[in-house]
Amino acid sequence: MIKFVLDGKILKQFVNCCSVISNEGLLRISSDKWRSIISDPANVSMIDITLNNDAFEVYEFEKEGEEEEEKKIGLDLNKLADLLKMAEKEDSVELVIENNKMNLQIKEGEGRELRYSVLLLDAEVIKKENDPPQLDPPAQVIITGSEFNRACKAAEKVSKYISLGVEEDSEGGNLFYMEAKGDADSVRLEINRDYLIGMKAETVRSLFSLEYLDQINKAYSKNSEITLDLGNDYPLRLTFEIADGFGECVYYLAPRIENYE
Amino acid sequence: MIKFVLDGKILKQFVNCCSVISNEGLLRISSDKWRSIISDPANVSMIDITLNNDAFEVYEFEKEGEEEEEKKIGLDLNKLADLLKMAEKEDSVELVIENNKMNLQIKEGEGRELRYSVLLLDAEVIKKENDPPQLDPPAQVIITGSEFNRACKAAEKVSKYISLGVEEDSEGGNLFYMEAKGDADSVRLEINRDYLIGMKAETVRSLFSLEYLDQINKAYSKNSEITLDLGNDYPLRLTFEIADGFGECVYYLAPRIENYE
Amino acid sequence: MIKFVLDGKILKQFVNCCSVISNEGLLRISSDKWRSIISDPANVSMIDITLNNDAFEVYEFEKEGEEEEEKKIGLDLNKLADLLKMAEKEDSVELVIENNKMNLQIKEGEGRELRYSVLLLDAEVIKKENDPPQLDPPAQVIITGSEFNRACKAAEKVSKYISLGVEEDSEGGNLFYMEAKGDADSVRLEINRDYLIGMKAETVRSLFSLEYLDQINKAYSKNSEITLDLGNDYPLRLTFEIADGFGECVYYLAPRIENYE
Structure with missing residues (x-):
């Protein structure tokens, strides 16, 4: 039973x-x-x-x-x-x-x-589970769901891909950026360290498909805290709480290899 | 004039x-x-x-x-x-x-x-009126429009048809049920006599097309009282007030003959 | 710079x-x-x-x-x-x-x-600007954006065109009307001089395409004041403020020549 x-x-x-x-x-x-x-x-x-x-x-x-x-x-x-x-x-x-x-x-x-x-579906005929990847990403950023979602929507106006990265700002501090480049146009959202919920800084940059991010963006509520773990050309780990903290959803997304011009 | x-x-x-x-x-x-x-x-x-x-x-x-x-x-x-x-x-x-x-x-x-x-359209070329059927259904249930509408929406998830019926509950009282069966799935809404606006109880069951019920469900307001007169494999009579009681809409729907398995 | x-x-x-x-x-x-x-x-x-x-x-x-x-x-x-x-x-x-x-x-x-x-697009390859027409329309009516928009929506139910005009009412005053005629049906909105924001009266009437009016109707806010300058089979000039009065949008629309029956 x-x-x-x-x-x-x-x-x-x-x-x-x-x-x-x-x-x-x-x-x-x-x-x-x-x-x-x-x-x-x-x-x-x-x-x-x-x-x-x-x-x-x-x-x-x-x-x-x-x-x-x-x-x-x-x-x-x-x-x-x-x-x-x-x-x-x-x-x-x-x-x-x-x-x-x-x-x-x-x-x-x-x-x-x-x-x-x-x-119920037959458990034997369902796609086999893969093992979750063991990751050790050097950088971490915590932002609100609404902010991450908005940046993805803005990026879609010019490209199918978005770069997520951390770099030094002009004053020697750190900032988190999300950036997309189209044929002629580009979009970039920058958030200063002081205005993030949290940050573990290291200069990193990886490129991801907006089509996939769009899917997970439908799963969290807009006022969730979203933790992004990032590396260089490295998978994204995106984590948020569910059920008022009695559960957790961890999302992994493979990077796309960027053609640096 | x-x-x-x-x-x-x-x-x-x-x-x-x-x-x-x-x-x-x-x-x-x-x-x-x-x-x-x-x-x-x-x-x-x-x-x-x-x-x-x-x-x-x-x-x-x-x-x-x-x-x-x-x-x-x-x-x-x-x-x-x-x-x-x-x-x-x-x-x-x-x-x-x-x-x-x-x-x-x-x-x-x-x-x-x-x-x-x-x-105006020529009254002579419009489809002839049929005589409203003379019915004497043994059972009657009165529920809110929102409740009836919600049960139909739930039933549509699994089937094109819905059974409306009255039966005895486990304690010897009566309950009203709406039930739909798909190939693999089924849905059933039960409402106890005590939680209906009104009921004239008799064990009955008839099957109706959700496509037709969907049409009349657009016509009444969600907080209307809906009177359902029911029999065994018998037409449905669904009645609600319009114009704050200065008018009435009576709807008739032919039953589908159910294939009892 | x-x-x-x-x-x-x-x-x-x-x-x-x-x-x-x-x-x-x-x-x-x-x-x-x-x-x-x-x-x-x-x-x-x-x-x-x-x-x-x-x-x-x-x-x-x-x-x-x-x-x-x-x-x-x-x-x-x-x-x-x-x-x-x-x-x-x-x-x-x-x-x-x-x-x-x-x-x-x-x-x-x-x-x-x-x-x-x-x-930026190459300014040389963009469609050449036409000179705004020099108009001297005899009649003027000022109404709210929501009212003008609503009349256009009502007219679309019966026709692709709308007549805008000013005429004498039965008591010797003036009224503004918007009128559309379909094959069998017609619609007419009349507003008395006293209920307009403003009016410069002269008996006029011109016919315009609702498809075009629909476009400009998307550009102003519903509580804008819309100034309509009108003549007989004459272009429409429709004016509204933008940016709280720090700017102005003037719209011109060529009339259609009406076939008076």
């Missing part, structure tokens, strides 16, 4: 983070948390998202065998995200997993319930 | 109810009310809508001959609904019917008027 | 007025103002828009030669309007023109800047 009860808002956030990366994915359920590691079809980006059992009102997970530490179930993420649109933010959602079905019960207040029964 | 003055809001509601069913329809004007009986092109659904003369500020209808009890005029419902978008809710609308024209005058406050002149 | 600093809101309004007429245009910069004269590709409509140096926080324009009174630069208006969507209303924008580049710097508050660098 596997049963969970949690806020509709938290479940929506978890599922949305997963569904921006892929249409389907594995959910690993263990005694203390949910975890999903999902790569996009081209293996350019990946998320590693966890939700602790503290985020749940009810968390009932009993191992079926002594040897089994966790259960993997296959989810149709797009369908699940679509169904959860029916849950209001304040609704509580009960999830029961039985045989090859997930029963979702959205409690809309006393005396009325909306119940979905959804077929 | 036929002349009416009424709130833009009321006229819009009347026309919208008609226009969700068909592009054109007959309006029967008699000394005490307006009435339209309109079927969709496939004769699966029908509305029978009335608006009493109490809903009007001015209601001038003089019979042209002694033998004539009512006048039938043909309306291009889509065009009329489109023109009425120009009327603000608080605007008063004057309607004068002369020869084969309807003159609409939207009074937007002192000193300014918006006037439309619209050709 | 050419450098300007102004409110994002004012720059957006200037660029929007230009971009509804054409995708590209010339900006004439002189020591006391900006001015653009832009015709649509078919030469049916034209704007003549000016923005005084009083509207700017910084206005640095130094003539390159003694003989040169003004500088003409070519702008990709659509791209510029698109980039300026990134500026919030309260943001201040710095514009520096150097060689064949325009550098835009949107200051989003202390410590952060968004910079665009945009290639």
Whole structure:
């Protein structure tokens, strides 16, 4: 018997983070948390998202065998995200997993319930999980979600790619920049160290695809704090909290090699 | 001389109810009310809508001959609904019917008027009215418009059809349910008798097309009370008030015969 | 060195007025103002828009030669309007023109800047400016932007053209009317002299294309005062203030010759 009860808002956030990366994915359920590691079809980006059992009102997970530490179930993420649109933010959602079905019960207040029964996907036929990369990026910048999102939107006006970097400013301090160059036009956003939430400075620069960043930009809320770990022609690690800190979404994006002119 | 003055809001509601069913329809004007009986092109659904003369500020209808009890005029419902978008809710609308024209005058406050002149359709070439069915459904449920609409939206996620029914709950009381089954997934909304606005209980179940329900769902306001009269594999009768009770819209929908597995 | 600093809101309004007429245009910069004269590709409509140096926080324009009174630069208006969507209303924008580049710097508050660098178009290859017509229209009407816009929207329901006119009302006073006639239907908005912001009365009537009026209707704000100068089968001159009165947009539209039945 596997049963969970949690806020509709938290479940929506978890599922949305997963569904921006892929249409389907594995959910690993263990005694203390949910975890999903999902790569996009081209293996350019990946998320590693966890939700602790503290985020749940009810968390009932009993191992079926002594040897089994966790259960993997296959989810149709797009369908699940679509169904959860029916849950209001304040609704509580009960999830029961039985045989090859997930029963979702959205409690809309006393005396009325909306119940979905959804077929689970066969965990064996879902795209294999990749191992999250072991990274040691030299620079770190913490900014608000709205600011990062806005810079990406500005960059899209002139290019498909954006450089994220840290460099010295004219006064010997450090600044974080996001830069995009088109054929004739360019855009650059600079933020001084003093106006960032946090910074670990080292001169770095890497180029990333805006198409991929756009996907993860849909997953966090605008007032989230976004931690960017950066290196030179090095993968991006972008981290934000979910469920008021009871969970975390770590996003990885491979760099593009820039042709320095 | 036929002349009416009424709130833009009321006229819009009347026309919208008609226009969700068909592009054109007959309006029967008699000394005490307006009435339209309109079927969709496939004769699966029908509305029978009335608006009493109490809903009007001015209601001038003089019979042209002694033998004539009512006048039938043909309306291009889509065009009329489109023109009425120009009327603000608080605007008063004057309607004068002369020869084969309807003159609409939207009074937007002192000193300014918006006037439309619209050709009436030939009442003889409009689809004949069907007789509203004589029904005697055993069960009745009264719920809010927003709740009925939400259940239909939830059902659309998994199927094109929805079952509406009443059955006993586990404690010997009664509950109303709306249920949809897809190939692999299903959705079910249950509301306990105590949480309905009203109920006449009898175990019933009928299946309806969500495509048709979607049309009438656009016609009522979300906080209307919706009365559903139900039977076993029996037509649905869905009733709601218009014009603050000075009119009524009765909607009929043929059932689909369910293949019980 | 050419450098300007102004409110994002004012720059957006200037660029929007230009971009509804054409995708590209010339900006004439002189020591006391900006001015653009832009015709649509078919030469049916034209704007003549000016923005005084009083509207700017910084206005640095130094003539390159003694003989040169003004500088003409070519702008990709659509791209510029698109980039300026990134500026919030309260943001201040710095514009520096150097060689064949325009550098835009949107200051989003202390410590952060968004910079665009945009290639200027070759002023020689941009569509030649036409001379604004010298008009002496006998009638004038001043109404709110929202009212003019609403009448155009109402007229579109029945026709592609709208007549604007002034005539005597039944009591010997004057009224302004906007009228459209379709094959079977017609619409007419009348506003009494007393309910207009202003009027210079003379019996006139001209017919205009709603497709063109729709474009300029996107350029002014709904609570602007719109001055319409009208004659008989005569061009329309439509004028409104921009930048709180520090600039003006004058729009000209050629009449269509009406076939009086």
